[in-house]
Amino acid sequence: EVQLVESGGGLVQPGGSLRLYCAASGFTFSSYWMHWVRQVPGKGLVWVSRISTDETTSSHADSVKGRLTISRDNARNTLYLQMDSLKVEDTAVYYCARAASGTRNSLEVWGQGTMVTVSS
Amino acid sequence: QSVLTQPPSASGPPGQRVTISCSGSSSNIGTNSVIWYQQLPGAAPKLLIYRSNQRPSGVPDRFSGSKSGTSASLAISGLQSADEADYYCAAWDASLNGVVFGGGTKLTVL
Numbered sequence: 001e002v003q004l005v006e007s008g009g010g011l012v013q014p015g016g017s018l019r020l021y022c023a024a025s026g027f028t029f030s031s032y033w034m035h036w037v038r039q040v041p042g043k044g045l046v047w048v049s050r051i052s053t054d055e056t057t058s059s060h061a062d063s064v065k066g067r068l069t070i071s072r073d074n075a076r077n078t079l080y081l082q083m084d085s086l087k088v089e090d091t092a093v094y095y096c097a098r099a100a101s102g103t104r105n106s107l108e109v110w111g112q113g114t115m116v117t118v119s120s
Numbered sequence: 121q122s123v124l125t126q127p128p129s130a131s132g133p134p135g136q137r138v139t140i141s142c143s144g145s146s147s148n149i150g151t152n153s154v155i156w157y158q159q160l161p162g163a164a165p166k167l168l169i170y171r172s173n174q175r176p177s178g179v180p181d182r183f184s185g186s187k188s189g190t191s192a193s194l195a196i197s198g199l200q201s202a203d204e205a206d207y208y209c210a211a212w213d214a215s216l217n218g219v220v221f222g223g224g225t226k227l228t229v230l
Contacts, residue, residue: 047219105212106155106170
């Protein structure tokens with residue numbers, strides 16, 4: 001079964017750090033572009049970042065540039081989001097998602113999400 | 121303020137056809153394909169349309185997408201109560217070097 005499982009979310013103080021994990025299974029992880037998308041409960045979807053199959057290319061939304069960093073370990077079938085200098089406005093559910101085969105941005109497989117709360 | 125503009129709500133009775141619009145600019149919809157997602161309450165988003173008008177396997181042909189210039193639309197025919205959800209459009213934006221989403225449209229089946 002194709003599956004993405006996020007973990008690592010939790011409560012952190014403003015200025016703190018957190019690392020999110022996304023464990024992939026049921027498909028050849030190294031063959032797909034991967035993304036992080038976040039959503040404040042009750043609000044819309046907001047794209048965060050994406051990374052190429054071989055990790056040579058990555059992009060981040062302006063709102064997180066320099067603070068949140070996407071990476072991947074194809075040997076471990078795992079996607080990461082390193083979150084530093086966290087702000088209250090980073091509070092959201094974070095989804096990892098896999099692009100559809102042959103595409104870079106059509107997100108075909110989604111995890112269940114992990115909640116990040118930034119609060120003092 | 122989302123880069124792509126969608127109406128906040130749409131509605132229709134069972135069996136009818138409804139369309140949801142998505143307006144962008146030359147740097148996103150104007151030059152890149154449009155993607156549509158459906159998000160049921162309490163669930164993760166689901167890919168509905170990609171490459172502006174392609175359906176992934178398993179998505180009923182009641183759902184169709186189109187694009188013209190800097191605008192796109194999602195049409196849902198034969199409305200069912202199970203279609204009540206939030207719908208989001210998205211596209212790659214070459215100027216922002218990132219994916220942009222619409223603000224979402226809440227569909228109500230009357």
